[in-house]
Amino acid sequence: MREIYLRDAEANLSVLVDQAVEGKPSIIMRHGRRAAVVLSYEEWERLSHVSSFGRLLVAAPLVADEVPERIPSPARTVEF
Incomplete structure (x- = not known):
């Protein structure tokens, strides 16, 4: 990309x-x-219309069988 000074x-x-x-x-x-x-x-x-990550995920051409199952794990305890 070319750089040019303001006056030029x-x-x-x-x-x-x-x-x-x-x-x-x-x-x-x-x-x-x-x-x-x-x-x-x-x-x-083109650059100003970048989709959000959520919209990209929703638009992904995935079939239900292709999405891996979530591994159930117990919730952890957090101290505040």
């Missing part, structure tokens, strides 16, 4: 956007630190 990004914003649309995101540096990322809207949308 301001001068070349249309180039950065074109590159992001082509799948080449850029990191914008400010005061020597990474401050922002320019990436395509499609990539941002």
Whole structure:
């Protein structure tokens, strides 16, 4: 991923956007630190819609016979 300083990004914003649309995101540096990322809207949308772990489990294509049985064990005592 390309790193570019803010002043250069301001001068070349249309180039950065074109590159992001082509799948080449850029990191914008400010005061020597990474401050922002320019990436395509499609990539941002893909990254922002990550499912929760629970939804991934529910959507898993498992058959009831494939899920292992839970091992019953006595509850442990905990002191508070």
